[in-house]
């Protein structure tokens with residue numbers, strides 16, 4: 001299988017999700033995949049560490065999804081790729097279908113593992129079932145669900161070749177760019193640990209105990225939808241069916257009931273800890289560990305215990 005992977009770059013390095021997509025590409029290609037990137041690269045951006053031998057680097061940083069699609073299309077022709085891999089994030093979700101149309105390829109969004117023949121696994125019905133999607137076209141475009149496959153470091157470095165192609169004029173102009181996580185915390189889709197809270201916190205003035213626990217665990221913070229809707233927390237922290245989907249190693253839910261729409265965005269987390277005063281709260285059914293208790297008593301004790309370990 002000849003495989004090309006588009007790896008998003010941040011500050012010269014491959015993003016965590018990009019390294020995961022590159023790991024996937026390396027696995028399904030049997031170690032022969034090529035990466036394509038845009039913008040300034042620091043060395044090979046760490047891409048060689050997951051087994052990729054060659055990087056095609058387009059020096060200009062692109063923000064227009066149509067331009068990125070043109071670039072990836074050209075790179076796929078350059079290396080004769082029959083499979084193109086993306087990350088299943090906002091950018092991947094916008095670029096991958098465009099590339100699929102350009103290549104006349106079948107597109108599978110959000111794959112979770114290596115294909116079985118030409119059948120690609122993906123989760124459906126909010127993670128309650130697994131579908132095997134059969135691709136019958138000669139070419140395939142897939143996007144990899146973050147935290148589903150993992151980063152498989154094998155060591156090594158990649159050669160970097162500059163790659164230039166006419167991608168046309170950008171139809172977008174970014175006037176101002178303010179990262180949502182201006183405090184330096186990891187963006188939610190990439191976070192390995194998340195402390196999340198719901199209406200059980202009673203009001204925005206009480207979020208200090210959530211942030212203290214998150215700081216102790218080096219975790220990012222999230223919230224349920226009503227908390228975002230009421231303006232207690234910024235909307236980009238809202239997880240669930242209509243918010244961000246996450247798959248961290250650890251998800252701690254504080255004062256969240258566990259409605260199906262909330263679970264849809266978090267139930268693929270590796271370990272779920274639920275803290276709730278109501279022993280009948282539905283979230284306990286999805287929990288690996290549960291504490292029936294008041295967040296105002298439990299969170300400070302948990303934070304103190306974790307801090308005492310370091």
Ligand code: FAD
Nearest residue numbers: 198199200224225240241242255256257261262276277295
């Ligand atoms: P509540 O349901 O009010 O639960 C609060 C919980 O806190 C309760 O279980 C209570 O026992 C507990 N509690 C109270 N006090 C304490 C205390 N002192 N200590 C510990 N526990 C305490 N929701 C999302 O989160 N994400 C979504 O993406 C989303 N999408 C939706 C889409 C649609 C179409 C619809 C209809 C709904 C959606 N919802 C979503 C809303 C969802 O149905 C729930 O209403 C919401 O998740 C409930 O939020 P909550 O658990 O914070 O609040």
